[in-house]
Each structure stands twice: as structure tokens, then as C-alpha cells.
Amino acid sequence: MITEFEQAQDWVNSLKKHPEKDFFEPIENGKWSVAEIIAHLAFWDKYVLEAILPNMKQNTDIKSIDFQELNDQASNYALSGISGKSLINQFVEGRKSLVTELRNKTDSEFYVQFKINGDEVDPYSGAPFSMYSYISSFIWHDNHHKKQIIEFFNSKYAEDFQVK
Template identity: 30%
Template sequence: MYKERIIKEKLGLIEWSNSLRNLSNELWFKEFHNGTWGTADVISHFISWDQFMIENRITYILKDESLPTNTVDVESINKGAISYARTGISKEEVINRFISVRKELVSLIDVIPAEKFNQPFPGKETMTLYEYFVGMVNHDLKHKEQIDSFLKNQEGESFR
């Protein structure tokens, strides 16, 4: 049950991201508020963190190995995502890359034995693997809501 819920939630963003293909380039890059991210940045952010999870979490979990002990430079990962989104790469390429990396992530989550989801997350014995993934799903949903809210407000402004 736990594993299936995580997979369903992670896959749900793929269908939703396809709806973003209809955005104008102006809206795709427009900041939510002055000095904040835009939709392009968030989708690129998803790519970066999915890759991080693949390379620095799931790969180790599947091998029953300890997670890398290096500190996670959240700021650097986020800056790299924004930079990638604004290198001139097209909206379609960013969305396609997100879908590709997300499918890879989900396929690896699917390989994790279901019973592991009730076990402690390596290195954080007070958190189960399921709780870790729920945190990642909630992170996705927070950003999805941020984009949806922004786009809804933009629709309202276009009728003024």
C-alpha cells in the first residue's frame, strides 16, 4: 500500500507537467513574485532533486549500503536547477527531461521491496523510508500548488 501510493503520487506529476506545454514562453519564465522562481525553474528543480534521489538515495537503498556522508548543498542544487532552466533550453526539452528522469525515479522506487518502506530510513533512524518519500511527495505537491495558483492568478489578470 505504501509503495503504491508513493508511485501513484510521483507519476501524477508527469500528466500534470504535460499540461504546462500549452504555456506561453512568457508565462513559463515569469517569476511568481518579484525575485522568486518561475514555472521553468520549478520543473528544472524537480529534475535536479529527482536525480539527487536516484544518485544519492535510492541507488544506496537498493544495495543496502549506507548513504553518502557528504553534506547536501541544497542552495547549490537549486541554483543549478535555475541555471539549467534558463540556458536557452526549450520548454518542451525541460518537460521531456523531467518526465524521463521522473520515470527513472519511479522505476527505481518500484524495485525497492515493499517491506523496506516500513523500515528506518538509512541514517535517520527516527524516520521510515515511507515517511521520507511522503516528504518528497509533499515537496512536489507544494510546488505544483504554487504553479497552479500562479497560473490561476494570471488567468484572472488577463481578464482585467
């Protein structure tokens, strides 16, 4: 699982081959840009590393930040003038730090159950909260955004080759 989680670094790093201007174009009308998505992933990794992971202990009730608040912070940061390549570098470094911490956990630590905001069960997966289920949901989350970005770049470059 950790290896799969780690692989997002290589994929996100590979996005550097795309023109900088493309990072700031919404992937669809009313949707985020690639830059905002990368910042979103980086902000969640940082939040998990600093606020969630240290509190994943048996029967702990972790108070989690409001999703929208963190997502808005990430979006604003992505649109603050930072380059797409810098966002990518920040994501890669943050993911490396999170993966290092995960690799330092014991097998039993991955299955300790805790609560988040009073909930014992992840409403998305239906599984009790544990480090394993929590990180697994982030792998799904990475793949969801990876698919969006791939579709965006595929459609963008397909448009470049159409006869006009």
C-alpha cells in the first residue's frame, strides 16, 4: 500500500513536461486547474503528516479540519503566483516526508482504530477508521485526480492536432 501511495510522486513529477500555462487552465468549466489539484494534494499530505498521522492512536477522536477550508487554502495558494513546477516540487517533497513517516510505522499501528470527528467508520469506504483505511482512501483520491488530469491533457493535446 505504501509503495502504491508513493508512486504518485513519479506521476506528478512527470507533469513537468507540460507547458506552464496549461497548469493554470481549469480542467473543465467550473473545475479546478491542474495547479489547484496539485496544491490540493500537497496541502492534504501536509495536513495528514502534521495533524492526523501523529494522532492515529487507539480510540483517539481526531478533530479534522473542514474539507472545504483546506481545499480553499490550497486553491488560493495555487493561484497566488507560484509556478506549476514549484507546486510539483512541493508535492513531491511533501509526499516523500509522508511516505517516510508511514514506513516507520509498525504493521500493528496500521490497524489501530480511531475516530474522526466522532465517527468510527469512514463514510466513503464503510470501513472503521485506521491508518490503513485512511491511507487507502488517499490512494483512491490520488487516482481520481490523476484520471482528471490525464483526461484534461489528452483532450487539450487532441485539440492541438485537430484540423481547423
